[in-house]
Amino acid sequence: MRIAQRHLGPGHEPYIIAELGVNHDGSVDKALALVDAAARAGADAIKLQLFRADLLMSAAARLAAYQAAAGERDPVEMLRRLELSVHQMGPIVQRARARGLHAIVTVFSLPLVAQAELLPWDAYKTASPDIVHRPLLEALARTGRPLIISTGAAELGEVGRALTWLAEAGAGPDRTAVLQCVSSYPTPREDAELGGITSLCAIWPGVVGYSDHTAETDTGALAVTTGATVLEKHLTLDRTAAGPDHAASLDEAGLTEYVQQARQAAAGLRAGEGMNSQLPARPGKRVLERERDVRAVSRQSITAICDLPAGTVLQTEHLAFKRPGTGLLPFELPRVLGKPLTRAVAADMPVMPEDLA
Numbered sequence: 001m002r003i004a005q006r007h008l009g010p011g012h013e014p015y016i017i018a019e020l021g022v023n024h025d026g027s028v029d030k031a032l033a034l035v036d037a038a039a040r041a042g043a044d045a046i047k048l049q050l051f052r053a054d055l056l057m058s059a060a061a062r063l064a065a066y067q068a069a070a071g072e073r074d075p076v077e078m079l080r081r082l083e084l085s086v087h088q089m090g091p092i093v094q095r096a097r098a099r100g101l102h103a104i105v106t107v108f109s110l111p112l113v114a115q116a117e118l119l120p121w122d123a124y125k126t127a128s129p130d131i132v133h134r135p136l137l138e139a140l141a142r143t144g145r146p147l148i149i150s151t152g153a154a155e156l157g158e159v160g161r162a163l164t165w166l167a168e169a170g171a172g173p174d175r176t177a178v179l180q181c182v183s184s185y186p187t188p189r190e191d192a193e194l195g196g197i198t199s200l201c202a203i204w205p206g207v208v209g210y211s212d213h214t215a216e217t218d219t220g221a222l223a224v225t226t227g228a229t230v231l232e233k234h235l236t237l238d239r240t241a242a243g244p245d246h247a248a249s250l251d252e253a254g255l256t257e258y259v260q261q262a263r264q265a266a267a268g269l270r271a272g273e274g275m276n277s278q279l280p281a282r283p284g285k286r287v288l289e290r291e292r293d294v295r296a297v298s299r300q301s302i303t304a305i306c307d308l309p310a311g312t313v314l315q316t317e318h319l320a321f322k323r324p325g326t327g328l329l330p331f332e333l334p335r336v337l338g339k340p341l342t343r344a345v346a347a348d349m350p351v352m353p354e355d356l357a
Helices: 029-043 065-069 075-082 086-098 113-117 128-132 134-141 154-166 195-203 218-226 252-270 288-297 331-338
Strands: 016-022 045-050 102-107 123-126 147-150 174-179 207-212 230-234 302-306 320-324
Touching: 016 029, 016 252, 029 045, 029 086, 029 302, 045 086, 065 154, 065 288, 065 320, 075 207, 086 102, 086 113, 086 207, 102 113, 113 134, 123 128, 123 134, 123 174, 128 134, 128 147, 128 154, 134 147, 134 154, 134 331, 147 154, 147 230, 154 174, 174 195, 174 230, 195 218, 218 230, 230 252, 302 331, 320 331
Parallel strands: 016 045, 016 230, 045 102, 102 123, 123 147, 147 174, 174 207, 207 230
Antiparallel strands: 302 320
């Protein structure tokens, strides 16, 4: 697999993504400062998140527990405060290129794929909750760009199913990387679940990596020795800042150490050296109890665009995909289309299994 001219996979240097996420706090200037910090730390790429609160959050949306613990009070207001538009991202992409970094973006909503295509991204990424969002996965696959898939709070069978969808859409192992992840912010060291990397390697012949939500600097190195060749780590200017993700991120000094340790571990592997892990050896990929809240809150459901009375025969123009994931999931759209509603569904609310005849 390649991103721009960079080869990814076994035998190559670990590809390290500095996830800016929402740690720019909605400020382009802060995002530019984060790009500079990522470059100084030695990362290979920066990643942004493209979302719009009105497209992503339904009337049933709620905060994840970690977001509430960080002081957030309203999920829609939180996202509105943290949005960056495609227009605002343009200078950030330019700064990344000027600093020798690739620019990657996570697209959260199907209508935003066309907007994202206005900028010259080196790759796209999907967030862990969207492992069930077949329409979004297929739309990103059709762009022809490299694609990185996170798999937090997902069962191994769900990952395999999504990879099959992508392969059918033309994004096979030569274009797609899959990352083990634990959807907990921050992830305790003992729950890093590096054994999931081995499980993903067993089902995917392409690039496998680790999206790291621990607060540690050595877990990337341990992931490399387990088989990861792509690493993603959140970067912040201030770990004590108010906001949902700062506490689960590394600052520039921490990311510098993280990058150095990961590259040293890769050099050791090439030299035939091993590395003693201090993490529990738990084989297999599983959904941890601490991930279940994020799994429910952050997956998307098929959602009514407008008030739909009982008897409405559902068509694409009636429906969108929004959080939370408590209703019928996006990949279930074919079983929904053409079906009459047995009861009314209010605008901006998920369609539930019992709503269908």
